[in-house]
Structure formats: C-alpha cells, structure tokens
Amino acid sequence: MAPRALSLLVSLLETSSGRVVEDTLDTADRDAFEVLRETGALVVADDVPVILCPACGDQDVAPRRIAGVLQGLCPDCGYVPITNASLKAWAFDPSWLLGRLRMAFGIAARQDSVELVPGTLWKVGDHKTGKQAHRVLLARRLSEHSVHKAFREALLDKVERDNAVIISTTPKSAAMVSDVSLPFVHLAEIVHLRSGKLELDEERWAWCLKPAHLRSHADSSVFYDGYRAAIVGGEEYSFSVNQALVFEALDGEPGTKRLGSTIMADIGSPQRNPRALFRHNPRQIEGFDRLVAYDDYGFYWLKRR
Ligand SMILES: [Zn+2]
Numbered sequence: 001m002a003p004r005a006l007s008l009l010v011s012l013l014e015t016s017s018g019r020v021v022e023d024t025l026d027t028a029d030r031d032a033f034e035v036l037r038e039t040g041a042l043v044v045a046d047d048v049p050v051i052l053c054p055a056c057g058d059q060d061v062a063p064r065r066i067a068g069v070l071q072g073l074c075p076d077c078g079y080v081p082i083t084n085a086s087l088k089a090w091a092f093d094p095s096w097l098l099g100r101l102r103m104a105f106g107i108a109a110r111q112d113s114v115e116l117v118p119g120t121l122w123k124v125g126d127h128k129t130g131k132q133a134h135r136v137l138l139a140r141r142l143s144e145h146s147v148h149k150a151f152r153e154a155l156l157d158k159v160e161r162d163n164a165v166i167i168s169t170t171p172k173s174a175a176m177v178s179d180v181s182l183p184f185v186h187l188a189e190i191v192h193l194r195s196g197k198l199e200l201d202e203e204r205w206a207w208c209l210k211p212a213h214l215r216s217h218a219d220s221s222v223f224y225d226g227y228r229a230a231i232v233g234g235e236e237y238s239f240s241v242n243q244a245l246v247f248e249a250l251d252g253e254p255g256t257k258r259l260g261s262t263i264m265a266d267i268g269s270p271q272r273n274p275r276a277l278f279r280h281n282p283r284q285i286e287g288f289d290r291l292v293a294y295d296d297y298g299f300y301w302l303k304r305r
Pocket of ligand 1: 053054055056057058059074075076077078
C-alpha cells in the first residue's frame with residue numbers, strides 16, 4: 001500500500017488547494033488515505049475546498065458555514081444545504097513532509113527548512129557528502145505558469161545553482177525545466193514511504209550527485225531503477241524483473257517499433273506477447289498501457305521514455 005500512499009500524497013501536492021475531502025475519495029484511494037492520515041502527513045483542514053453539488057450532482061460547490069448551517073452556492077440550484085455529517089477536509093502538512101525529508105537525507109536536526117516561495121518552494125536543508133554540500137529543494141505545481149514564474153525567480157535570487165537538487169511533485173515532462181541543469185527528481189522517485197517514514201533511494205541520490213554530463217547520459221524521464229519502476233503523470237508503477245526486460249527491449253526513441261514475439265523470445269518468456277506479461281495485475285497493466293503502444297501487426301513501441 002505504501003507506494004500508493006506516496007502517489008496519493010503526490011497528487012494532493014499537485015492540486016492548488018493541497019486538500020482532499022474524505023467523503024469524495026475513490027474506494028481505491030481509501031487505504032492510501034488512511035496510511036497518510038495515520039502517519040501524520042495529513043492534518044484536518046478548516047474549510048472544505050469543493051464538492052459535487054448534492055442537489056444536481058453536476059456542479060462544484062464550495063461548502064460554507066452560513067448562519068451555523070453548512071451550505072453551498074450552486075450555479076444551477078442556488079443555495080443548497082449540505083447535510084453530509086462527516087464532510088471533512090484534510091490538507092497535506094508541509095512541516096511533516098519537510099521533517100521526513102530532512103530525516104531521509106540525514107540532515108542535522110538543528111537545521112530548519114525554509115519556505116522560499118509561499119506554499120510551493122522550500123529549501124529542505126543542506127546535505128553534506130564529504131566536503132561537498134548540496135542544497136535540497138522541494139517544489140510543487142511546476143506545470144502551472146504562475147507557480148513556475150515564482151520558482152524561476154527564487155532559483156535566480158535565493159539558490160546557489162551549482163549545488164542544488166530539485167525534488168518535485170511535478171513530473172519532469174510537465175515541469176518546463178529542460179533548460180535547468182540542476183538534478184531534477186520526482187518525489188516518488190527519490191524517497192519511498194515505509195512504516196510512516198520516508199527512506200532515501202540511495203541509487204537515485206547517487207545519480208543526483210553525478211556531474212551534469214554523466215547524469216544526462218542514458219537518462220529517462222519516465223523509467224528508473226533499471227526499468228523496475230516508472231512514473232507517468234505523477235503516478236508510480238512498479239514492475240517485475242521480467243516486465244522490466246520488456247521495457248528495456250523496447251527502449252529507444254519513442255515510436256521505434258519491435259515485433260512482440262521477437263521480444264518474448266529474446267527475454268525467454270513463454271507468454272504470447274508483451275502485454276500478456278502484465279495482464280494479471282491491474283496496476284501493472286495500467287502502467288503498461290500508459291507506456292507502451294502496439295498495432296494489429298504485433299508491433300510494440302514506447303510512447304515516452
Ligand atoms: Zn446544483
């Protein structure tokens with residue numbers, strides 16, 4: 001459940017409110033939500049952002065307490081009472097996340113994180129490796145232009161650009177940072193959530209510390225951990241060793257086609273075609289379908305890399 005919890009936290013961080021209304025959660029997200037709540041990643045928010053209008057079920061309304069009664073103003077229905085007793089919003093807690101990140105990086109407890117752009121960019125702390133110190137930054141919602149502008153300005157004014165590492169909840173493909181030479185990693189890629197703690201992915205961190213020319217070599221914005229994991233649109237997918245071999249066989253320029261049966265023979269799999277290797281796990285087949293395309297002639301290719 002833990003990877004799912006981190007995915008839910010990431011998707012929450014990518015919303016402007018950073019909030020979730022308990023009653024509107026998908027059943028699929030319930031367990032992940034409980035994990036986040038129990039570990040303290042979420043705190044009770046004072047006001048609920050928006051919910052579907054209880055009258056028409058069509059428009060978004062923002063619940064407000066007016067004269068002691070919870071109601072919302074719907075463009076279609078006018079004022080509607082909101083009777084849902086357990087309507088409760090939860091917000092991500094930046095201090096929890098920053099604290100767990102400092103622990104994951106082994107940053108001295110006396111160091112405090114600093115908010116560089118309100119609600120969107122933080123200096124987590126300075127991480128020392130031998131003589132070198134690296135400034136660890138946390139950013140969210142970098143695909144939004146207003147946030148992105150403030151992020152750029154802070155990067156110029158407040159960050160020594162030679163030694164910083166950017167951790168973001170926005171996937172690299174959406175973050176408009178192709179010109180930024182700093183290491184840029186997705187939150188779900190650099191840490192793992194285990195028993196309420198964030199653990200640093202040492203391999204990915206080692207990659208961050210490499211000089212730029214070594215880092216860019218054979219780097220994928222989607223796959224990591226030797227194709228055992230991928231992040232698409234902020235969602236993290238984990239794959240088996242054999243499944244990873246399929247991605248490795250397909251890797252190359254997006255659109256470069258390979259015959260499925262040849263791949264299966266190459267990797268020594270008895271399955272008929274690459275997709276068959278993923279079909280038993282709903283999560284893995286979803287990941288496969290977001291990453292791989294195929295045609296009626298049995299050819300397969302990557303949609304992105
Ligand atoms: Zn309505």
